[in-house]
Amino acid sequence: MESGWKDLMQVGLSVREGTVSSVTLLRRLNNHSRKNQVYRVFREVGRAVRTIVLLRYLSDPQLREQITRATNKAEAYNGYTKWLHFGGDGYLRSRDPELQEKAVKFLDLMANSIIFSTTVDMTDALRQMAAQGREVNPDDVAALSPHRRDNVLRFGDYDTATLHIPPGPYDSALRLPADGL
Structure with missing residues (x-):
């Protein structure tokens, strides 16, 4: 060395x-x-x-726990992207490294977009629950995952006519009543 x-x-x-x-x-x-x-x-x-x-x-037991949590998150994401990449069971068809890199980046972009959309929807639902006076338990919120599949239509029809219109500002902070958190 x-x-x-x-x-x-x-x-x-x-x-x-x-x-x-x-x-x-x-x-x-x-x-x-x-x-x-x-x-x-x-x-x-x-x-x-x-x-x-x-x-x-x-x-270090704390390090083992931290690595296990991070590994579980990474595996959940990998499982989610594999599910999203439904054509060919997630196999890359090309042996060209540049085309493979493009395919992986596109899949990551698509997965992150869907995860962001799901997170926005879940945040809105939690805000509505809090506004209705329902208790929102922090342990329940911590157990939520943005890797949901029931809201994704893999074979659905998607309207692309409004893609050129930028979305309005979004407040990402989740403010819940003090008794709910």
Whole structure:
């Protein structure tokens, strides 16, 4: 690692400055060549980092709980995007890395748009409940998930005639009566 540190830092600076794309970097480092000094340095640094993280994970129960929560959130999102990507069971059809990257970005954009819309709808429903005097329990709100599927019509007809009209301002704060929270 010591002899390749300069190369490692040079690659890091190139990525930070944007002179090397992630696709190019992965293509160059993915050849598993024993002669590729940069690959070997990255591999050894990765091994050292993984060892440190594993030791921290084993010795810290709070870290294990935090990682489990984050993993569950990520898996819920991945399951949701796989469900949204219904054609071909989520498999990417092209072997071209740029087309794959476009497909993944489009799927993320679509999923995030649907999650945002669902969150806005849930926030409006909670506001209506509070305005009607119904108790809104914080534990119930914490258990809500924006990864709902019942409000998404994957095969539905969508009107795109009004897409050019920007939406009005939206207040994202959820203000509930003090006794409700």
